[in-house]
C-alpha cells in the first residue's frame with residue numbers, strides 16, 4: 001500500500017492518522033520526539049474558526065487586549081502581552097554574559113491568549129469580553145483537541161505494546177489541558193542579539209498538538225543541531241505537529257523524547273527591506289489528571305535497565321515545571337548532548 005511515513009528535513013516524519021503503523025510512532029518518538037499527522041479527521045471549519053478568531057483578536061489595539069483576563073498568580077491562563085515574560089536567553093546570550101551576571105532576561109517576542117479546561121480542575125474560564133465568536137470557536141476547537149489527544153493516546157498505548165488500547169484513559173478522566181494561541185508579530189527591525197520569538201524549551205505535559213502558521217519552528221536533534229521543522233501543508237493536506245512533553249518522557253523511562261524546540265525569525269531574503277511576517281500558532285497542551293500517579297510504564301521497564309525516576313503525581317510534576325520556569329532556570333540542553 002501507500003507509505004504512511006515520509007521524512008522531512010528535520011527528520012520529523014509525516015504520518016497519516018488513517019493508516020498509521022504504531023511501530024512507526026514508537027520509532028519517531030524514540031528518535032525525534034516530534035511527528036506530524038495528516039488525515040487527522042478534525043473538521044477544517046473548526047480549525048479555521050479558531051485560527052481566524054485568534055488572528056482577529058490579536059489584531060485589536062493594545063489597550064483593548066490589555067482589558068482581557070490576564071495571566072497571573074490566581075489565573076494561569078488568559079492574556080500575556082508582548083514582553084510580559086522573561087525567559088532564559090539563548091546560548092549566544094549566555095556566552096555573551098560575564099559570570100555572575102545572573103540569568104538573562106530577554107523576553108520572547110510573542111503575545112499569548114490561553115484557556116484551561118472546564119472540568120473543575122482549573123479556575124472557571126475567563127474570556128475576553130469583546131468576542132463571542134472567539135468563545136464559540138475556541139470551545140469547539142478545545143473539544144476537538146481533547147478528542148484528538150484521546151485518539152493519539154490510544155495509538156501511544158499500541159506503540160508501547162500495552163495490552164489495553166485504553167491504558168492511558170485511566171489517567172485521563174479530568175485532564176488539566178490548556179489551549180494557547182500565540183502571536184509572533186511582524187517585525188520591522190531585527191530582534192536584539194540572542195532574542196527569539198520563542199526561546200528554547202521543552203513542553204511540560206504528556207503531548208502537545210500544534211497548528212503552525214509559517215516558518216521558524218526548530219528542534220534540537222539528537223546530533224546536537226538546531227534543525228527546521230519543514231512546513232507540511234499544503235502538499236500533504238491539513239496537518240498538526242505532535243510533540244511530547246517532559247511527563248511522557250519520564251513516564252516512558254526516557255524511551256521517548258521530550259525534544260527541546262524554539263521559534264526563530266526566519267532568515268531575511270537578501271535585497272528586501274521587509275524583516276519578518278507575523279506568525280501564529282495554536283498549541284494544545286495535553287496534561288494528564290493532576291492526581292495521576294506517574295510510575296514507569298510497565299512495557300518501558302527493560303529487563304536489567306535502571307528505573308530513572310521515582311513515582312510522581314502528574315500535578316506535582318506540572319507545578320515543579322511551572323516553578324522552574326518562573327525562577328528562570330536555564331534549559332541545559334547543550335551540556336546534556338555534549
Ligand SMILES: O=C(O)CCC(=O)C(=O)O
Pocket residue numbers: 182198203210212217261262263280281283
Ligand atoms: O509557535 C510554535 O510553533 C511553537 C510554540 C511552542 O513551542 C510552545 O508554545 O510551547
Ligand SMILES: [Fe+2]
Pocket residue numbers: 201202203208261
Ligand atoms: Fe513548546
